[in-house]
Amino acid sequence: MIIQLDMQSDVPIYTQLMNQIIEGIAGGRLKPGEALPSVRHLASDIGVNLHTVNKAYTLLKQEGYIQIHRQKGVVVQPDGLPGLTPEFMTKQQEQLRPIIAESILRGMNLDDLLHQARQLYEQISSAPPGKEPTP
Amino acid sequence: MIIQLDMQSDVPIYTQLMNQIIEGIAGGRLKPGEALPSVRHLASDIGVNLHTVNKAYTLLKQEGYIQIHRQKGVVVQPDGLPGLTPEFMTKQQEQLRPIIAESILRGMNLDDLLHQARQLYEQISSAPPGKEPTP
Amino acid sequence: MIIQLDMQSDVPIYTQLMNQIIEGIAGGRLKPGEALPSVRHLASDIGVNLHTVNKAYTLLKQEGYIQIHRQKGVVVQPDGLPGLTPEFMTKQQEQLRPIIAESILRGMNLDDLLHQARQLYEQISSAPPGKEPTP
Amino acid sequence: MIIQLDMQSDVPIYTQLMNQIIEGIAGGRLKPGEALPSVRHLASDIGVNLHTVNKAYTLLKQEGYIQIHRQKGVVVQPDGLPGLTPEFMTKQQEQLRPIIAESILRGMNLDDLLHQARQLYEQISSAPPGKEPTP
DNA sequence: GTGGTCTAGACCACC
């Protein structure tokens, strides 16, 4: 699992971390039940502060994407993931809304937008780097 | 033009303001060339500090959505926007990526996602609140 | 004498006015002793406030470029223009300094900069629109 | 890096700050990748408000001269600048135009103007104050 | 009355 961080970005490092781990799970590169590196290990690997990794893990746990065991360490949620709660749907709409508004304003038509979304959906769920999905 | 702000939200007020104005333009409730309220006026209307509105306007100007006109005050950009520049497409992808990844992880299928996007697109561009253009 | 103003510019209208009149004199389109339109006339011609034109004229007078007669109205200074005072040289350097610094930083070499300056010098002093220099 | 501000000048403090930092980079006194003082530190050093420094830094960041790095703080842009884009050339001409017009009007001949430009170019790019790079 | 600038003080998110 390779993590790419942009230190100049205005999106917080812990958020970037969360996003990349979520993408990893969504793409199948991280399987349910699989172990994640320890806070200390990951922090030194990617060269960020312990607190930063810790915050990302804590939030991922709160949102139900991972489990934090005292002994086994950090593992990807094996018991089924959160699902499409009403809260999530609301959050999703609020996030999509400004992106779509700007796209409209720049003259993007509906088909192009949907095409873009489809492409990203397939790209993310296809999990290019890492093992082939078990045949 | 009605502005709805969520003071509890973690998204900055000036960003909420920007988004709502962009949505207003995208939906046709704000027409190109139309005047926007002055910084002071809008600030007292929505009950925030003058500088907060000023920051939103300044950023909107920098991104080309509005003009700050020496005589007419603040007006919606009458010439079109830059359009679908490569920079915009990259930004859009980076914004969409984590949203779609999380959707995948929560089990949303492609059709539902596209449906959601279509609905928002139509909702935003239909300009629901406000009078019909006088026939 | 045609005046072109940019209402969106962040440079004040009265400054734009001054610059254009100075350019007009430098280019020979306005001759020493020649009359300029009255404050009222010019203001209504270019669609700006009386005070704005008045401020431009007052400053031009202060700097010695024009004279304001109670009866003859406003005329281009016939008695010889200010000249290269030490104050002007200082001002000029302070204005050029940041422009040149930025040019250096963007990789413009000295020859290109000088070429640019020469071109502008010749362009401005050649006075394309208006009468031919008396043969 | 010594900053000299003129509190009486009509050019805004944040602009003076920007210009001096740009000159510092152009002259090699500030090297690409080098750290700049924090907003608070610089503000107290030069005796202005924190927000004034912040504004200068924010604008410099927007124009690509510096980066605001999540870990290292504020650093001089390590990658080069955009270069001589058409937008820059246009902006440069619009800035030079009134300066040159006024110079012509005051009787400065072309050679003297070019001499002045060359001198400033060399003065700025020679980086006078500061130690020689240790041999 | 408009936007632009500056100051001051406070809280928060991030690292």
Added chain:
DNA sequence: GTGGTCTAGACCACT
């Protein structure tokens, strides 16, 4: 401790 955000109040330049 860092930058980011918000508030508040003041003065000025411009129109």
